[in-house]
Amino acid sequence: MDIRYSTGKEAFRHMTTEELRKEFLVQNIFKADDVSAVYSHIDRIVTLGAMPVSGKLDLAKNIDPMKDFGVNYFLERRELGIINIGGDGVVEADGVTYNIVHFDGLYLPKGTKQVSLASKAAKNPAKFYMSSTPAHQVFPAKHIVFAESKHVPAGSAAESNKRTINQYIHPDVLDTCQLSMGLTQLDEGSVWNTMPAHTHERRMEVYFYFDIKEKQTLFHLFGEPTETRHIVVGNEEAVINPSWSIHSGVGTSNYTFIWAMCGENRTYTDMDWVATQDLR
Numbered sequence: 001m002d003i004r005y006s007t008g009k010e011a012f013r014h015m016t017t018e019e020l021r022k023e024f025l026v027q028n029i030f031k032a033d034d035v036s037a038v039y040s041h042i043d044r045i046v047t048l049g050a051m052p053v054s055g056k057l058d059l060a061k062n063i064d065p066m067k068d069f070g071v072n073y074f075l076e077r078r079e080l081g082i083i084n085i086g087g088d089g090v091v092e093a094d095g096v097t098y099n100i101v102h103f104d105g106l107y108l109p110k111g112t113k114q115v116s117l118a119s120k121a122a123k124n125p126a127k128f129y130m131s132s133t134p135a136h137q138v139f140p141a142k143h144i145v146f147a148e149s150k151h152v153p154a155g156s157a158a159e160s161n162k163r164t165i166n167q168y169i170h171p172d173v174l175d176t177c178q179l180s181m182g183l184t185q186l187d188e189g190s191v192w193n194t195m196p197a198h199t200h201e202r203r204m205e206v207y208f209y210f211d212i213k214e215k216q217t218l219f220h221l222f223g224e225p226t227e228t229r230h231i232v233v234g235n236e237e238a239v240i241n242p243s244w245s246i247h248s249g250v251g252t253s254n255y256t257f258i259w260a261m262c263g264e265n266r267t268y269t270d271m272d273w274v275a276t277q278d279l280r
């Protein structure tokens with residue numbers, strides 16, 4: 001498993017492009033018939049991706065629970081959020097089958113022993129993007145169909161940031177220990193996400209960008225509000241953002257992204273806004 005030990009904000013100011021990419025960028029998330037996993041020491045979030053093609057994949061395929069987490073199975077002391085950005089798929093969790101079609105989500109609680117992932121059709125494989133965070137309590141598993149997520153309109157065409165924030169794993173939809181997760185879609189012609197920018201000292205956040213069109217790219221902005229840096233992100237890549245860091249992006253065209261948060265609280269609106277003219 002790829003482990004990122006993280007960097008403090010003082011060191012961050014002096015990092016080169018390559019150093020920033022090595023520490024904060026997550027690439028190669030989807031490989032055919034494989035499960036990727038990156039463990040961040042920022043709030044101990046694990047970012048995973050699975051693309052089953054020829055059969056069932058075991059979620060813990062590349063995880064050694066005792067060595068990596070000191071437990072007998074991956075979700076013994078963790079919860080898991082899944083959003084499928086590919087073709088229709090199936091998740092089996094401790095004998096329960098969930099049909100997870102494109103843009104459906106699934107929450108699996110602490111204590112789930114066996115998780116397998118499969119695609120309905122090898123020609124259009126499912127792509128399960130997943131986040132796992134430490135958990136202390138068991139809440140019910142929940143299949144979140146796209147329509148049942150909370151759709152929050154944001155931004156405007158005039159500010160090039162018209163988008164819909166779809167809140168899947170959110171207190172208004174279901175209970176979790178600390179995980180929050182959702183999917184934000186930018187309208188055609190809109191390219192900015194999360195501007196005005198914010199931080200949330202109480203939570204860290206991972207942004208996973210996808211649907212970046214061919215020959216297009218995206219600049220993810222992060223760092224302290226008065227010491228911003230950028231990282232150029234390709235399609236289906238993620239960026240780990242510490243709690244002290246803004247997290248915003250601008251594409252050369254519209255795109256979609258999944259955000260996943262964990263930390264002290266699940267209060268989505270608990271944000272410290274940064275006036276745009278104060279950014280440096």
Ligand SMILES: O=C(O)C(=O)C[C@H](O)C(=O)CO
Binds near residue numbers: 163194200259271
């Ligand atoms: O487009 C946005 O704005 C977002 O999706 C913001 C994220 O949900 C976020 O950063 C929550 O803290």
Ligand SMILES: [Zn+2]
Binds near residue numbers: 198199200205247
């Ligand atoms: Zn945020």
